[in-house]
Amino acid sequence: MPMKLYSTRNPKHVVDLETALFQSLPPDNGLYMPDHLPALSPEQWEEIISCSFPDIAFRMAKAFLHEDVEDAALHRIVEDAFNFPVPLVQLGEKRFVLELFHGPSLAFKDMGARFMSRLMAYFLEKHQREIHILVATSGDTGGAVALGFHRVPGIRVTILFPSGKVSALQEKQLTTLNENIHTLEIEGSFDDCQHLVKQAFLDQELNARYVLASANSINIARLIPQSFYYAHAWAQLRRMGITEPPVFSVPSGNFGNLTAGVFAQRMGLPVKAFVASTNVNDEVPQYLHTGIFTPRPSIPTLSNAMDVGNPSNFQRLTWLFRHDVELMRKWIFGYAFNDQQTLAEIRRVAETAHYIVCPHTAVASLGLNAYFQDHSSASPGVFLATAHPGKFANIYPEDIRALPCWPPLPAAVQQIMQQPGRAIRMKNDFETFKSYLLEAS
Numbered sequence: 390m391p392m393k394l395y396s397t398r399n400p401k402h403v404v405d406l407e408t409a410l411f412q413s414l415p416p417d418n419g420l421y422m423p424d425h426l427p428a429l430s431p432e433q434w435e436e437i438i439s440c441s442f443p444d445i446a447f448r449m450a451k452a453f454l455h456e457d458v459e460d461a462a463l464h465r466i467v468e469d470a471f472n473f474p475v476p477l478v479q480l481g482e483k484r485f486v487l488e489l490f491h492g493p494s495l496a497f498k499d500m501g502a503r504f505m506s507r508l509m510a511y512f513l514e515k516h517q518r519e520i521h522i523l524v525a526t527s528g529d530t531g532g533a534v535a536l537g538f539h540r541v542p543g544i545r546v547t548i549l550f551p552s553g554k555v556s557a558l559q560e561k562q563l564t565t566l567n568e569n570i571h572t573l574e575i576e577g578s579f580d581d582c583q584h585l586v587k588q589a590f591l592d593q594e595l596n597a598r599y600v601l602a603s604a605n606s607i608n609i610a611r612l613i614p615q616s617f618y619y620a621h622a623w624a625q626l627r628r629m630g631i632t633e634p635p636v637f638s639v640p641s642g643n644f645g646n647l648t649a650g651v652f653a654q655r656m657g658l659p660v661k662a663f664v665a666s667t668n669v670n671d672e673v674p675q676y677l678h679t680g681i682f683t684p685r686p687s688i689p690t691l692s693n694a695m696d697v698g699n700p701s702n703f704q705r706l707t708w709l710f711r712h713d714v715e716l717m718r719k720w721i722f723g724y725a726f727n728d729q730q731t732l733a734e735i736r737r738v739a740e741t742a743h744y745i746v747c748p749h750t751a752v753a754s755l756g757l758n759a760y761f762q763d764h765s766s767a768s769p770g771v772f773l774a775t776a777h778p779g780k781f782a783n784i785y786p787e788d789i790r791a792l793p794c795w796p797p798l799p800a801a802v803q804q805i806m807q808q809p810g811r812a813i814r815m816k817n818d819f820e821t822f823k824s825y826l827l828e829a830s
Contacts, residue, residue, distance in 0.1 A: 391456040394421040394609060397704045406457045407512050410505075410610050411520060413603035414590040420704050421609045426655040427452035434657055437620060438627045443471050445624065446504075446617040452656065453613055462511055470503035475618055477625040480742040483769040484757070485635075486750070487622045493536045494562055495777035495802060496529035496694075497646065500618060501604075501611035502537035508610055509602070510541050519543040521599040521829075523589055525582035527642060528555045528694040529776055532562030534604040535570045546604070547826070549573045549582040552814065554693055558780045558802070564810030572810075573825070577817035578687050580698050588819045595826055606645025607701050615649030620658055622771050631769050634659035638757035638772040640749040641665045642695030644673060644702035646773065647721070651709050654720075661768040665723040666756025668692045668731070673703060674723030680714045691728045691784050692748040694776070724759040726752055734758075736789065743794045747781055750774040 394409040396402040398419030404412070409421040429437075429452060437445050446467040454463060473491040480486055492499025513520065522544060524534050531548045538546050548563055552574045555563070564572045575582050586603060589595050606612060619637060626635060637660065639647045647665055654660045665673050668690040676682040684699035710717040726734075734751040738744055746754060753772035761770060779798040782790060789795070815821055 392453055393424040395424055396420070397422055397708050406454065410509060410512065410608070411600060411602045413601070413608045414587065416591070418587065418591060420607055420701065422705060422708055423453070423609070426652055428655070429657045431657070434659075438624045440624065442475050442618070442621045443467050445620050446471055446614065449617050449620060449653075449656065450613070458508070458511060466504065466507040466511065470507050470614070471500070473499075475621055477622050477771070478744070480738070480744055483631070485622075485626070485769060485771045486744070486746070486754075486774045487618065487771055488774045489618060490747075490774060490777040492533070493801070494529065494532035495780055495799075496533055497615075497773065497775040498529045498533035499537065500614050501606065501645075502530070502533035504614035505604060505608065505610040506537040506541055506544075509544065513543045518600065520545075520602050521826075522546045522602050522604050523549070523586045524604045525549045525579060525586045526555070526563070527551070527579035527696055528559045529780075530605060530694075531555075531572075532559055535563055535566050538604070539566045539570055540568060545569050545571070545829070547571045547573065547829070549575050549585060551578050551582055552576050554578065554689060554696070556693065556781050557783065558806065561805045561808065561810055564812045565805055565808040567811060571829070572812040573822070574812040574814045575817055576815070578698075579696055580687050581817045583701070585817070585819055585822050589823065589826065592823060595823060598827060605701070606643050612645050612649045612652065612702075612705075615646055616653040616656070619650050619653040619660075623658055626769055626771075633768045634661040636661045636664065636757065636760060636766065636768050636770045638664035638666050638753045638760065638770065640692065640695060640753040640756075640773060640775050641667050641673065642670070642697040642700065644700040644706060646775070648702045648705045648709070651706070651720070655709070660720075661766060662760070662764075663721045664753075664756040664760045665721055666753045666772075667723070667725045668695050668752055669725060669727050670696055670698055671723070671725035672698065673700065673706075674725045676714065677718055677721065677723040691731055691781070692752050695749055695752065722760055722763075724756045726755045730755060732784075735785065739789055739792060739794065743792075745778045745789070745792070745795055746774060747776040747778045748784060749776055
């Protein structure tokens with residue numbers, strides 16, 4: 390049966406995969422969810438242990454998309470999207486870091502953006518369509534989308550980022566590609582950028598002019614591929630002879646990454662627990678503690694890609710756990726940390742493990758530490774490394790940057806830093822944004 394998706398605000402609103410892919414957001418402002426999460430058999434999970442990452446991606450993607458995309462095309466999509474390593478690095482006894490930053494933008498969001506761009510290209514070529522993608526970014530999403538969609542035929546991309554709230558390298562990745570990539574520097578926060586995008590999707594005039602789509606994690610095609618690397622981490626552990634289900638610590642902002650992990654678990658992946666590791670934007674850890682979700686304006690931090698005050702994917706998480714906070718507490722444990730703790734963890738990991746973590750990854754490491762302080766468990770701990778440290782070089786003390794373990798930026802990324810950037814500065818006002826879009830060619 391082809392994949393069907395429903396709105397989190399109206400389960401009776403059901404669409405097919407292609408509609409959800411290009412529509413991104415249901416008209417009721419909910420989020421699309423699969424009507425069921427396909428389960429792999431125990432035998433299929435055992436087969437995955439010996440597979441490469443693209444092979445794992447194909448098997449899991451096929452479970453979702455087998456009647457929507459032909460096997461040969463799906464093979465091409467995953468082989469092209471995931472053409473870089475995703476290593477699991479051991480830092481201590483049963484303590485591991487999963488490096489998700491070896492793609493072109495040096496961030497984990499390459500996983501979702503590259504898969505999504507190629508899936509869109511498949512359907513666009515099939516139906517000879519054109520679309521306009523709108524995406525808000527707090528840093529890494531925009532770079533991954535820009536690089537993932539650059540020069541893809543039939544797609545125009547407009548990226549919104551908060552002025553002064555992304556790193557120098559992140560801004561270069563957003564503003565140097567041009568051609569079909571257009572960038573707006575918004576005078577406001579990430580939440581403001583995201584709100585502008587959501588308003589555009591609900592605007593009748595814009596939707597009459599363009600076929601609008603999103604590449605944020607509000608789009609289900611971003612989340613599905615992010616479930617693949619949880620399975621890849623587990624397979625690498627099994628090849629090391631480790632059989633206990635892992636604890637995954639996930640640096641969390643908009644909560645798409647953690648939601649994708651729950652997808653993998655519901656498909657049958659053995660998981661002991663998830664740790665929702667946040668900076669001081671701690672709405673979800675507070676929800677887990679109090680049972681009350683209270684969105685609020687985001688607070689700027691060193692882990693800027695996680696500066697989200699009202700995470701969109703919280704809707705999906707609550708649906709997965711039937712709006713039952715007690716059920717969620719059985720599987721997800723929330724911890725929050727400030728910038729001082731983040732910097733101290735960067736130094737601790739560098740000194741004890743001779744390994745450099747980015748500020749977001751440091752938050753995940755802190756979350757894993759906190760979980761094991763609170764829980765006695767024989768399970769291995771895996772924290773997700775979501776970005777290359779070099780993207781945030783300005784936050785590190787000079788003595789850390791001078792260490793032999795400091796990882797250099799790839800040559801291609803160093804070249805980007807030498808190129809001029811181009812962005813249109815815009816006030817945080819929907820009518821101004823709408824006028825820009827209507828005048829776009």
